[in-house]
Amino acid sequence: MSKPLCVMKFGGTSVGDASCVARAAQIAARQAAHSSVIVVVSAMSGVTNRLIAAATRAGTGDRQEAAAALQDLKQQHDAALAMLISHQDERDKIALLMQEILDEGRRLCEGTALLCQLTPRTLDSISSLGERLCAPLVAGALAEIGVRSEAVDATELIVTDGYHGSAEPLMEATRRRSEARLRPLLDDGLIPVVTGFVGATSEGVLTTLGRGGSDYSATILGAALGADEIIIWTDVDGVLTADPRLVAGARTIPDISYREAAELAYFGAKVLHPKTLRAVMEAGIPVWIRNSFAPELPGTKITPRGRTNGGGVKALTAISEVALISVGGPGIVGVPDVVGRTFSTTAAARANVLLISQSSSQNDICFIVASADAARTVDALRQEFSKDLSHQQVEHITLDPDIAVVAVVGENMRGTPGVAGRTFSALGRDHVNIIAIAQGSSETNISFVVERKAMKAALEATHREFALEKPGS
Ligand code: ADP
Ligand code: ASP
Ligand code: MG
16 A cells, blocks of 8 residues: 655754754654655745845846855755765765856846846746745755655746736646655655746746745645645744734634635734645645754644634734725716726736725725735726826825734634624724625634734734633633
């Protein structure tokens, strides 16, 4: 009988330096004693940010910053290599490979600086360098402890569409390629160490899955190969009741459903890339979130149905890189199809609308988009409604950039009366002003808009109200 298959992803902090990489290798090696293992790696922490900053500067003609960044990355990876790999031959082999990757990065940045133009395609190639540098290091660390492994570039496995910066996998092609490339390695008892975050179009052009996308890489590969479980190793104990950086009493949730976890991720819980669970929905593969710095802890298990907590609210999340746009004024009642026109305009502007709220009199439609999309969306709306604005039927199209959305999430809120009431009373008690409210019909989520400076207070008030710091709540 074949062994179970486990896909493990290590995030940036979990491979942040030589000792972290060594710990990650130990974790994978332990798992390999009783299952087949595929490792997916992120770039070392901070590396992708640095690369993107360098690429952006190169786009303005500045080649110094890119040269400095690549030099720093070389030092960082060389230092890790020296600490991790004792055999000179092996070390030289990996160092050569890394040098080739860095040289490619230098050429890409120089070309960008020369043209003073950074295309999305080049940005993807530059931002993928961190994962490409990391995979051989982790594979080398496994070999060092006697575990056979091979670094594999995800461009050979994950086939995507051509939407640079946020590509979508084409699952059938991905399945075929992953089977052909990885199955023989697994059958041979090797651990493939795959670059997270990246893919390639069927023509072979490199793409990325979006920031934080290595989580998604892990579930894409897990689904493609019919894995038995996926473990996402990170720097916190699991999915917590709130972001621990914002709420001191946040607690690890032992079990959570796909839907709840997806809702949290969608509304900003960075612990999971928002699309992570999409890939495994159909197959129902369990996904664990665990702490690579405390591997003895069980972490959080994400399954299709989770486990009911009886009480309703499971966790909170907040997202601050968003802006509120409102289209309104008493006159808009008479404007034909104002709602349809508003949202076909946001769609044409490719703005992702996170939340919509409309007053019943139709006096005001307000919605939330990512900050990066906000100015573009407002311009497009002003153009669409230019005639109505000049006749003053639509009185305003405004943008508020200083807001945050807080979401209260829990599958069992459905049928639990009073959650909304308790939420808003708690906020009132703590003098948090609510700007807009939305509740999905699935009732898995109540979200509300507050001033950005009140975000932390809003999270603390609701966390306390639902006693989320207490085990079993
Ligand atoms: P990795 O590099 O391992 O992918 P990330 O930084 O992307 O890690 O995600 C982990 C971080 O997500 C945590 O350090 C934590 O600050 C943040 N986070 C936000 N919301 C939550 C939550 N509800 N539960 C756990 N972590 C959260
Ligand atoms: N390294 C990539 C990023 O920083 C992908 C990831 O970490 O998941 O966005
Ligand atoms: Mg992440």
